[in-house]
Amino acid sequence: MKRLFAALFCLLLLPEPGARAHPHVFIDAGLTLLFDRQGRLAAVQVFWAYDEYTSLLQLEDMGLDRDGDGVLTPDEQRELAGYDTNWVDGYEGDIYLTHAGAPISLAGPIEPGARLENGQIVTWHIRPVINRLTPEENHVEIKVYDPSFYVAYTVDLGVRTSGREGCDTAKLPADLGKAYDLVEELLYGPSAASDAGEDNFPMVGEHFADTITLSCVPGS
């Protein structure tokens, strides 16, 4: 009977993915993969559409759209552009690319822009690929995520390619059930206590990320 109670407590109390686990900001991301004349992957243009609540917070913070009509003046649009590309050291822009499993280094953001669309702030910027590469079949993988999972990304604005024919992208959805299991495991599992105190919250963002794969027909 005692065992039963113990199991019962665990069942009742365990499924708690931590106070900081769940995201506070939701972003719909979109990507345009930019190729150069040689057909190499040269840069990624990143689009972020913030949820309406975060957008409203940001607008009020910056004192924009005072009349609340959801339309920014050209001046306000200029002011908003680039507000989210002034990155602190160590921030990697929440986009991670690999080529045949090795990380692809990206330069910092350039050419930022922003607009307000149906209550959502949509921003964009370009991340040049430092060593341009020729994508082979299925070997370029892209994930969009915040490691700390403060921001939850979905790549719902679409992935496009530009500057080259014969390339295709596919999206492999994240296994959310597995991701939540991992959060519980890291927070309350047997190994949880050992690394408690190292971090505010385990870096689980990656496990919530869809995987985008890029495949190009060789020589196209």
Place this chain on the structure above:
Amino acid sequence: MRPWLLIPVLFTLAVLAWLWLGGGFDRLMIWAAEGQRSFQNSMARALRALRSGDPGALTALLAVCFAYGFFHAVGPGHGKVLIGGYGMGRRVAMLRLSVLAVVSSLAQGVTAIVLVVGGIALLELGRRELETITEDFFAPASYAAIAAVGLWLVWRGARRLWRTTGHRSLPWRGDRAVVHPEHAQGLAHGHGHGLGHGHKHAKSDHSACAHCGHAHGPTAEEAAAVRGWRDAVMLVGAIAMRPCTGAVFLLILTWRMDILASGIAGTFAMALGTASVTVAVALASVGLREGALAGIGQGAGARLAVPVMELCAGGVVALVAGQLFMRALA
């Protein structure tokens, strides 16, 4: 022995096992996260409508806030752990624990209001500073307080276990202060308490102090009552110490938009939404406890089960809150 009382217990266990083994909790989490996302958008829409003076916008905001609080509590939210653990560990009447759940949620809302209105008006803090204060100070403080409540339950459980297993109670307490086997009788008895009981606690707290020097001392009942009242304050305090980030954001936003009164109303709606979940957890935990105890019946089993439950529940609460505290500090 009342075997029929075990039926709801077994049913709840079956549902929990099904959720647990079948990945139902994951679906619950995913559902909660998606709910939060859509309500975050709806809240922004309601706020914009409110600013432009749409009729019915306030009602919409309150509804959305309530839903937001509900989804927030289904996902994370330590209030649930504590209330659930307390309900399992201590013998509390359902109504009283539910009232505690609602009061602690509302108090959490009040903390957010005091923090934001005080922070903005008196100290002219910005959003980032307020967020930092919430996450870096109030969150760890609250976790520490909750862990302390957990340890308190462990301590009490251990003490009772000590006495039950042959070590007779302290002379001034008498046997009645030990396990109360009559309390193990179950639901029928539990319902006799409730709200009125809570009020009595407040009074007996005073009268106990007035009679502090009296030779007889407080009776076991009175001691239990005073303890119950202190427990209530501790519980509410520990939960309320940490204002919800969502409420803080809402208040700052409405302050900026010159609709702070609506923000305050929304904060309370949010608190009630959260409370609806904690009340459900409270009812479930008390039901499980009473049902299980009633099923076991009286005698040695029940005498052991009560302190063991208290000890276990306290231990889990202390452990979970302790870990959250360590993480929040780092």
